[in-house]
Amino acid sequence: MKLNILHILGVATTLLAAGCAQEGLQKTDTEKLSELAISVTDGGYISEDTVSDAPTRIMDNDYRTEFTAGDACGLYIVRDGRIIAENIKLTAAGTGSNVTWSADADNEPFGGLPNEDYYLYYPYQESMDGEISPAATTDADFFAPLIKDWQPQADQSNYDTGYAASDLMTAKGIREENADGTISISFSMTHQMAMAIVKIPEILYKFTNSLIPDYREIPYVEFFGGVEPYSFSNGVYRYISNPQKGKTAINGYYKYGNYKGFTIDTQTISAGRYKTFNVESASLITVNYELTAGDFLCKKSDTNRWYIIPKLSMPNNEDFVGVVFYVGHNTNDDTDYSNTGIGKKQCNGYVMAVKNLEERQWSKTLQNSIITSTDEDKWNGYSNQQMLKNGGLNNYPAAKFCADYSISAPINTSGWFLPSIAQVKYALNNSYNDTKPSVDYFTDYFWGRIFWSSTALNLELAQITMGNANNYVTFSQDKDHNQDIMPILAF
The missing domain is CATH 2.60.40.3570 (Immunoglobulin-like)
Structure with missing residues (x-):
């Protein structure tokens, strides 16, 4: 059984059941026995706050209960006060309005006589010993022992095995003779539990x-x-x-x-x-x-645009992009972001990648390596990335790793780039206390690594740094060495 978001209540399901005898009664015993066309609908829950004679049912919450393949009910037929069909298991096949019900081939019920009563309950139980009152005339009284003994699951987090399995429903059938000679039995199920x-x-x-x-x-x-x-x-x-x-x-x-x-x-x-x-x-x-360091940058899967989740919250792993480590446009960043996805001169802040970080060379060849900005105070990683891109990213594996980073950047950002040494130092040191809980939420392997920057000293050397709050070191490294890479972006 499942729940659908709809504005109508109930779904009719049909059973055509005829064939073998119940308790020795054969169809040849009387010409009046007929095939039974059984329909089942969910009567819905009633609001506890409703006191009128025409209560508003749960359909005002836009959902209905719908039987699906594999669901099973238990059917009883009482004729002249005697049970002639007991706990017949009716199993659903199909979905939606196409659900049909059938009993086992050797246990199919039949009847349709005027002196018969029909009782149905859901979900089906293999043993119903002591769970009915045969002399009763209403479904609530007929199944009174079952209702009293019914124990809903404590864990209802799983719909089928918890919630639906706990939702005991009963009904007494209404008999109607059809023009074609068949007999219809309709059941409007009543929920016997509280919700x-x-x-x-x-x-x-x-x-x-x-x-x-x-x-x-x-x-x-x-x-x-x-x-x-x-x-x-x-x-x-x-x-x-x-x-x-x-x-x-x-x-x-x-x-x-x-x-x-x-x-x-x-x-x-x-x-x-x-x-x-x-x-x-x-x-x-x-x-x-107020946007602050440690907040999460995420992206909407349908538009690929970014949004911020405060660090008070827990982002969905699939939507996560990176961690904000600086708010606003740093005064040492000379970049004009107007021609990027940001679409304006200054950015709203900077984000560091913290997952799926790998090692690469800064440059494959030292003789023809580009010398980017050597100013250690500049936040010009984006400009350095463009210089390396113009020189051919295949020659600069660290910058190429940023451009091809496995977590794609939202469309209205600068895109990932290799940060300058000032940006790396700030991310590792100055924002450490604010960002560490957010970083640790997504990775156990970040702090203490040695990261490349895009700040070069000469043809052979570029700057690297490692550390955390109040404990970091910056030094130069041959560009053909492998070091860790932390892409960043502006948004």
């Missing part, structure tokens, strides 16, 4: 720095204590409980700056009802936030 809907507040970060797009997120959520709800959608969780079993507490916390805990008590929900619990009122929390 808690837990909503987590969304956070909107409005960056006070110019031209930084707002960022909306659902905070990281974790549940503890053995109770694990099903994640229905971002920030919305559902949990099935049996109100006859007493209190079930849903304990969790979400991360917004610090971790904030919450507890939901499902005892206040009646059978067949749902109740929405809004954590922190589940309203949009607006935060004025």
